[in-house]
Amino acid sequence: MSEESRNPVYVERMSVLFRMQHMLLIISLLVLAVTGFALMYHENRLAQALISLEGGVLYRGIIHRVAAVFLMAQLVYHAFYMLFSREGKRELNEVWLSRRDFDDFLQAMRYNLRMGNEYPRFGKYGYKEKFQYWGATTGVFLISVTGVILWAETFSMRFLPKFVLDLTLIIHGYQGLLIFVVLLFWHLYIVHLHPSVFPMNMAWLTGKVDAEWLREEHPLEYEKLKGEGIL
Amino acid sequence: MNPLRSFLFTVLLAAAGAGLAATADAGPTVTDCLDCHGDATIEKSFPDGKTLSLFVDEKEFRQSVHGKGTCMSCHPDAKAPHGKLGAVTCGKCHPDAEKSYSQSTHGLVHAKGVQDVPGCDDCHGRHDIRKAQDPKGRTFRLNVVEACLTCHEDKVIEERYGLPDQKVMAAYRESVHGRAQKKSGLLGAAVCPDCHGNHMILPGDQPRSATHRQNIPTLCGKCHSGILEEYERSVHGKGMRAGIAESPVCTDCHGEHSITKITDPESKVYVKNIPRTCTACHGNEAIATRYALPKKRFSTYMDSFHGVALEYGMTTVANCASCHGFHGILPSSDPASSVSKANLPKTCGKCHPNAGANFAKGYVHVEVTPQKAMGVFVVRVFYTIFIGTLVILFVLHIGMDLLGRRRRGEPKTGGTKE
Numbered sequence: 001m002s003e004e005s006r007n008p009v010y011v012e013r014m015s016v017l018f019r020m021q022h023m024l025l026i027i028s029l030l031v032l033a034v035t036g037f038a039l040m041y042h043e044n045r046l047a048q049a050l051i052s053l054e055g056g057v058l059y060r061g062i063i064h065r066v067a068a069v070f071l072m073a074q075l076v077y078h079a080f081y082m083l084f085s086r087e088g089k090r091e092l093n094e095v096w097l098s099r100r101d102f103d104d105f106l107q108a109m110r111y112n113l114r115m116g117n118e119y120p121r122f123g124k125y126g127y128k129e130k131f132q133y134w135g136a137t138t139g140v141f142l143i144s145v146t147g148v149i150l151w152a153e154t155f156s157m158r159f160l161p162k163f164v165l166d167l168t169l170i171i172h173g174y175q176g177l178l179i180f181v182v183l184l185f186w187h188l189y190i191v192h193l194h195p196s197v198f199p200m201n202m203a204w205l206t207g208k209v210d211a212e213w214l215r216e217e218h219p220l221e222y223e224k225l226k227g228e229g230i231l
Numbered sequence: 232m233n234p235l236r237s238f239l240f241t242v243l244l245a246a247a248g249a250g251l252a253a254t255a256d257a258g259p260t261v262t263d264c265l266d267c268h269g270d271a272t273i274e275k276s277f278p279d280g281k282t283l284s285l286f287v288d289e290k291e292f293r294q295s296v297h298g299k300g301t302c303m304s305c306h307p308d309a310k311a312p313h314g315k316l317g318a319v320t321c322g323k324c325h326p327d328a329e330k331s332y333s334q335s336t337h338g339l340v341h342a343k344g345v346q347d348v349p350g351c352d353d354c355h356g357r358h359d360i361r362k363a364q365d366p367k368g369r370t371f372r373l374n375v376v377e378a379c380l381t382c383h384e385d386k387v388i389e390e391r392y393g394l395p396d397q398k399v400m401a402a403y404r405e406s407v408h409g410r411a412q413k414k415s416g417l418l419g420a421a422v423c424p425d426c427h428g429n430h431m432i433l434p435g436d437q438p439r440s441a442t443h444r445q446n447i448p449t450l451c452g453k454c455h456s457g458i459l460e461e462y463e464r465s466v467h468g469k470g471m472r473a474g475i476a477e478s479p480v481c482t483d484c485h486g487e488h489s490i491t492k493i494t495d496p497e498s499k500v501y502v503k504n505i506p507r508t509c510t511a512c513h514g515n516e517a518i519a520t521r522y523a524l525p526k527k528r529f530s531t532y533m534d535s536f537h538g539v540a541l542e543y544g545m546t547t548v549a550n551c552a553s554c555h556g557f558h559g560i561l562p563s564s565d566p567a568s569s570v571s572k573a574n575l576p577k578t579c580g581k582c583h584p585n586a587g588a589n590f591a592k593g594y595v596h597v598e599v600t601p602q603k604a605m606g607v608f609v610v611r612v613f614y615t616i617f618i619g620t621l622v623i624l625f626v627l628h629i630g631m632d633l634l635g636r637r638r639r640g641e642p643k644t645g646g647t648k649e
Contacts, residue, residue, distance in 0.1 A: 109631060112638070114638065154583065158586075160590070161591070162590055162591065162595060163607070166593070167606045167607055171614075177614070178621070181618055181622060185626070194632075
């Protein structure tokens with residue numbers, strides 16, 4: 001973006017409620033990752049230091065489960081909000097996966113490799129954002145289910161054989177790693193390191209983005225807002 | 232000896248000799264001998280300036296086990312006046328003891344002419360010998376340890392003969408046996424001769440020794456007979472009786488001189504130390520291979536919730552012994568084993584009341600291999616490949632996306648700025 005004199009116009013991209021959910025998600029996921037990986041890699045020196053810092057295995061577990069309750073409560077709240085609120089329904093509609101996202105992805109790849117001439121035009125959420133959203137949501141769902149089974153171990157033991165619990169544990173751990181990797185590589189890239197937003201897309205704090213950025217990265221959304229007279 | 236005393240000594244001897252002659256051939260009585268030897272100052276001096284007390288405490292002698300005998304019983308050549316007497320031979324009356332002693336490590340060294348090895352008198356005393364049952368006796372249960380430690384805590388002797396060092400001896404004092412003996416005065420507490428024998432002491436590496444590996448269970452079983460019975464039925468006990476040298480005996484898990492209560496954090500069988508104690512053999516590749524034992528016992532346990540919790544000090548979690556038992560350990564293939572398929576629900580149920588028959592399906596703490604833990608193995612491989620591939624794709628995508636952005640920046644369609 002050149003430094004020409006123009007008055008940047010900002011439009012809302014994340015409402016207050018979503019920013020709050022996002023903030024809670026950051027905190028709970030970080031706590032869960034720190035306490036969870038400390039246990040998963042307990043033979044590692046750093047992990048051992050973390051467990052000690054967390055007050056031993058007993059308190060590590062308690063902290064982990066408290067954070068898990070926050071995360072799961074959020075998941076449930078989010079599901080209801082997306083399904084039944086006016087804003088949620090609109091957002092769900094925007095983020096819903098369609099055949100078009102796959103086509104967009106292929107088109108983007110072709111363009112990047114100079115095999116096509118048009119870069120896809122994205123709506124409010126392009127395939128990158130949708131991949132992030134659905135990946136994290138299914139991940140959190142899976143890790144919640146396995147987590148609850150492990151938490152309610154006394155109850156689970158009545159119905160589930162030991163090897164199923166072993167499986168649950170290993171899925172829980174690797175699922176955590178998967179979510180972590182997706183967040184680290186994907187999220188870091190699309191909202192921090194991507195040249196259009198570097199060092200950071202401020203929307204998670206201010207809720208707003210530059211209309212110019214929207215026009216470049218999400219032209220369909222830009223046009224839609226123009227059409228609605230918001231811009 | 233000053234001249235005056237020397238003179239008196241001679242006079243007294245002469246007087247005693249005269250007295251003896253008067254009482255015919257019976258030889259000198261104890262009283263006769265004590266005429267001289269009852270003098271607390273009587274001593275013999277050597278050219279090098281050293282002196283040897285020749286005093287005999289009458290009271291001690293009269294109370295000793297030999298107190299009713301005469302001096303001549305042990306000193307047949309003690310006829311006044313006399314010079315240096317011949318060596319006392321206890322074996323004349325105690326042939327069994329002498330025979331055992333002569334075969335012991337003490338006796339064998341003694342026979343070679345080594346002087347600072349204990350003979351009879353070093354442990355039993357001389358004129359004050361009392362029965363082992365007599366609380367004042369040197370070899371009484373509560374006193375005998377000190378008798379042994381006279382030499383075995385002597386650094387010079389330890390070094391000269393390559394004996395176990397002071398740490399071993401000090402460990403006994405702090406052990407459950409040592410404390411029971413010393414602090415509580417318990418007559419049942421094991422003292423040195425209970426394990427090592429008395430006259431017939433041999434080093435533990437000799438098959439005839441009471442403390443040789445193969446004799447250990449029987450030895451400990453002298454007092455701990457209920458546990459011996461349990462041990463004999465266990466896989467370790469049977470292995471040991473079958474002559475398998477690696478099969479653990481009591482001392483392998485409990486230690487020897489240093490045996491402490493299982494509640495002592497220093498004990499090898501303290502809850503937190505049990506996994507490492509078992510691992511000494513079960514983590515040994517050679518032993519595990521030779522006897523076809525399941526491998527990776529330690530790491531698979533330490534990776535479990537139980538292992539991690541134990542590592543961080545939660546002593547209520549299951550350790551090896553909680554499930555496998557201890558003295559009566561049986562292989563899981565034995566129906567009587569606490570970890571046999573049929574008994575697992577009961578064993579797990581000790582802590583997890585809800586763990587039913589269903590729970591016991593599958594294996595517990597096994598290596599993650601397709602044979603033993605197919606599910607976990609597949610999930611692990613899947614996630615490793617999946618996450619690995621994902622990372623590679625992410626990086627590729629980021630690279631391509633950056634290429635695309637440069638292209639979008641090129642002035643071509645005029646749709647973008649710059």
